[in-house]
Amino acid sequence: MTIATKEIKLLVVDIxxxxxxxxxNISESVKQAITAAQARAIKVAIATGRMYRSALRFHQDIGSTLPLIAYQGAWIQDPTSQQIHQHLPVPREIAQKLLDYFEQPELRSLLSVHFYINDQLYVREITTETQIYSQRSGINPIPVGDLRQVLNTNEPTKVLALCNDTNIIDNLLGSLRSQYTPAELYLTKSIATFFEATNPFVNKGAAVRYIAEEMLGLQSSNVMTIGDNFNDVEMLEYAGIGVAMGNAPSKVQAIAQWVAPSVEQDGAAVAIEKFLLS
Incomplete structure (x- = not known):
């Protein structure tokens, strides 16, 4: 390991x-490891694709004193002061074009489309996939029929398309990456069944850099990040120590400096113990 672990001043974790x-929920083992890191003056933040409201209880569970990075970094808010440090939505015109694409006859019945506006979730209708999502996230979706009506006066923080068929999600990602450059949209998967689109300036790496460098005056060598999926790649690459979970796809593990045990084996606690507490 090239980074001296005593240099780490900021730990950023996905949910x-x-x-x-x-x-x-966060296991007691992981909570204790995070608390022990904080006792060594290491600040801890969360970076998630979740809505701000959905992520808030995890932020509170770990006693973080930093802003919460939500929506892949499109929304960064301090829960204590309520200050929104950053909000970068998807341009309305592009959001409308994405909706046109999702509503092609061959796709419409296969996808559940989510628009996130002002930290609320708007959907065309409540599908089975949306019900499962809302139960896990603790969010009540708002069905509106035609999603175009919520775009008349708003720009979404994030656009999500859900489908249980991972091949459809992979094809969606490939197709839209051929239509939009990285300068137009940031496209990723947070899990195999979630296609996500945000503002092109949004990713967890950029958000972690903002917290580290702009807010705390740190360098990337002072940062450790832990994540498990493709939306974590940028923050794993940015950090002095980037740790992928054992349950991460192999391509995500390949770019990390170390691979922890899986989430069900409290891999985050193992990583924190290895690099920050030993």
């Missing part, structure tokens, strides 16, 4: 698949 597994 789903990283500090929270099937139970949808």
């Amino acid at each position: 789903d698949g990283t500090i929270a597994g099937e139970s949808n």
